[in-house]
Amino acid sequence: MTQIIQMQPQDExxxxxxxxxxxxxxxxxxxxxxxxxxxxxxxxxxxxxKYWDATQTDKETFFxxxxxxxxxxxxxxxxxxxVKIQRIRIATEEDGVNIADFVRSAPVQAVxxxxxxxxxxxxxxxxxxxxxxxxxxxxxxxxxxxxxxAKTHHHAYYxxxxxxxxxxxxxxxxxxxxxxxxxxxxxxxxxxxxDIAKPxxxxxxxxxxxxxxxxxxxxxxxxxxxxxxxxxxxxLGIPLDSEPVxxxxxxxxxxxNLGEWGSPVQPQMAEAVALHLIDSLDAKLQMVEDALDTTxxxxxxxxxxxxxxxxxxxxxxx
Numbered sequence: 001m002t003q004i005i006q007m008q009p010q011d012e013x014x015x016x017x018x019x020x021x022x023x024x025x026x027x028x029x030x031x032x033x034x035x036x037x038x039x040x041x042x043x044x045x046x047x048x049x050k051y052w053d054a055t056q057t058d059k060e061t062f063f064x065x066x067x068x069x070x071x072x073x074x075x076x077x078x079x080x081x082x083v084k085i086q087r088i089r090i091a092t093e094e095d096g097v098n099i100a101d102f103v104r105s106a107p108v109q110a111v112x113x114x115x116x117x118x119x120x121x122x123x124x125x126x127x128x129x130x131x132x133x134x135x136x137x138x139x140x141x142x143x144x145x146x147x148x149x150a151k152t153h154h155h156a157y158y159x160x161x162x163x164x165x166x167x168x169x170x171x172x173x174x175x176x177x178x179x180x181x182x183x184x185x186x187x188x189x190x191x192x193x194x195d196i197a198k199p200x201x202x203x204x205x206x207x208x209x210x211x212x213x214x215x216x217x218x219x220x221x222x223x224x225x226x227x228x229x230x231x232x233x234x235x236l237g238i239p240l241d242s243e244p245v246x247x248x249x250x251x252x253x254x255x256x257n258l259g260e261w262g263s264p265v266q267p268q269m270a271e272a273v274a275l276h277l278i279d280s281l282d283a284k285l286q287m288v289e290d291a292l293d294t295t296x297x298x299x300x301x302x303x304x305x306x307x308x309x310x311x312x313x314x315x316x317x318x
Contacts, residue, residue, distance in 0.1 A: 005044035005296055007081060011074040016091055017042055018102040019066045020208060024059050027052075036062065040070065040083065041208075042102045045294035049083035058088075065205055067091035067099050080303065103206045105158035110145045113162035117144070120169045121192060126185045128236070128244040133189050135232035136196050136225070143199035151202060151209040153307045154283040154290070158207030161198055164282060165191060171278045183271055190251035190275040197224035222262055225252045251275050288313050 001015035021039035026032040036051040036058065049072065051058070062068065071087040091097050106113065121137065124130040137144070149155035149164040168191045176184040201216030201224065202209045215224060226249050232238075233245045247269065254272040256263035257280075267273045284307065291302035291313055304310045 003044040004040065004042050004047050005294060007047065007074045007083075008296070008298075009074055009076050009081065012072070013074070014069070014071045016067060016069050016095065016097045016102070018099065018208075019062060019064055019068050020046055022062050022064050024054065034059065036085075038062075038085065040068075041104070043104055045104075047081055047083055049085050051085040051088060061090065062088070064210060065208065067095075067097055067102065069095065099206065103158050103208070105207060106155070106160055106163035108159075108163060108166070110159035110162060113159060113166045114141075114144050116166045116169065117162060117192060120188050124185045124188055126244060128238050128242070129185050129189050129248065131236050132229055132232040132238070132244070132248060133192055135235060136193055136228045139228065140196060140199045146207060147199045147204055148202070148207045148209060149195060149198060149283075151212075154286045156207075156209070156290075160207060161195060164195065164286070167286075168278050168282050171282060172274075175274055175278060179274070181270065182274055186247055186251060186271040187274060187278075189248055190255070190271060191278065193225055193229065193248065194252050194255045194275060194279060195221060195225075197221040197228065200224055220262065222253060222256065222264070247271070255279055284308060 002011065002013040004017070007013070017040040019038065020041040023037045024034055025037050026034055033052075034054045036054045038049040038051060039046055040049050041047075067090070069089050069091050070083070070085055072083040072085045075082050075084055117137070121130065121133050124133060140147075144162045146158055148157055148160035150160070155161065155164040169188065172187045172191050176182050176187055198221050201213060201221040203211045203213055229245060229248050229252065230240060233240055233242075238245060250265065250269055251272045254263050254265050254267040255275050257266060257276045267276050287305050287307045291305050292315060295302045295315070297315075300315055302313045302315070304312050
C-alpha cells in the first residue's frame with residue numbers, strides 16, 4: 001500500500017486510509033454539483049483529496065474518523081499534492097485493517113510519557129504547589145494517555161500533549177541547572193499545568209481534533225487552567241492570595257506571552273519568562289520536525305509552516 005509520504009505526482013494507487021476530514025461542497029459550475037472535500041491520513045502524514053460528483057448515498061455514507069479504501073490519482077494543485085479519488089468505499093472487517101495503524105502518534109509510548117510527568121510532579125518539593133498540580137492533573141489523567149496538544153500547530157497527534165509536556169520537562173530541568181536562580185518547583189508545575197486544560201478545550205478521538213468544545217471556544221485552555229488552580233486552592237484550603245497560588249496562575253496566564261497570542265498578561269516573573277521560552281522552543285522545533293518527517297525526502301523544502309510565520313524549511317544534506 002502506498003503511504004502518503006511516498007506519493008508523487010501522477011501516481012495511481014489503491015490503499016486504506018483514515019478519513020480525517022470530510023465536507024460536502026459545491027462546484028462553481030452552472031448548475032452547481034456536489035463534491036466531497038476530504039483529508040486522508042495515515043501514520044506517515046495527510047493529504048487533501050477531492051471526490052467529484054458525490055451522490056446522495058455518498059453524502060450519507062462517508063464521515064470523519066472512518067477507515068476507507070481508496071483508488072486515486074495524485075495530482076498537483078497550486079504547488080501542492082492533491083488526490084483525485086476515483087473510487088472509495090468504507091473498509092470492512094474482512095479487510096483486516098486496524099484504525100490505530102493509520103493514526104500518527106508520539107514517538108514515545110504514552111504510558112512512559114505519563115509516567116515521566118507523574119515522576120516530575122512527585123519531585124516537586126513545595127507542598128502547596130505539588131498539591132495543586134496533583135489536583136489539576138487528576139482532572140484529565142485518563143485523557144493524557146491519548147490527547148493531542150493542538151488541532152494543527154504542534155504535537156497534533158495521539159499522546160501529543162503528554163509528549164509536549166515530557167519534552168518541556170527535559171528542557172526545564174536543563175534550564176534550571178544552567179540558571180539556578182529559577183524556582184525549579186514553579187518551572188515543573190508551570191510546564192505540567194500550562195496546557196493541562198487542552199482536553200477540555202478540544203474534542204478529540206485517537207489524537208485527532210474534530211472541533212473545539214463550547215468551553216474551549218468561550219473560555220480557552222489558559223483561562224480554564226487558571227480556574228482549576230483556584231478550584232484546587234479552595235478545595236485544599238490554600239489562601240487564594242498566597243504566593244504559590246498567584247505564582248502558578250501567573251505562569252499559566254502568561255505562557256503565550258502576548259495578548260494577541262492568547263495571554264491576558266505578559267510574563268512578569270523569571271519563571272514565567274522561562275516557561276514561555278521553553279514552551280515556544282519545544283512547540284516550534286516540533287513543528288519543524290513534524291514538517292520534515294511528513295515531507296518526502298525527495299523534496300528539499302517542506303510546505304510552509306503556519307506556526308513559523310508561514311516559512312518553509314530547507315532540508316540540508318550535510
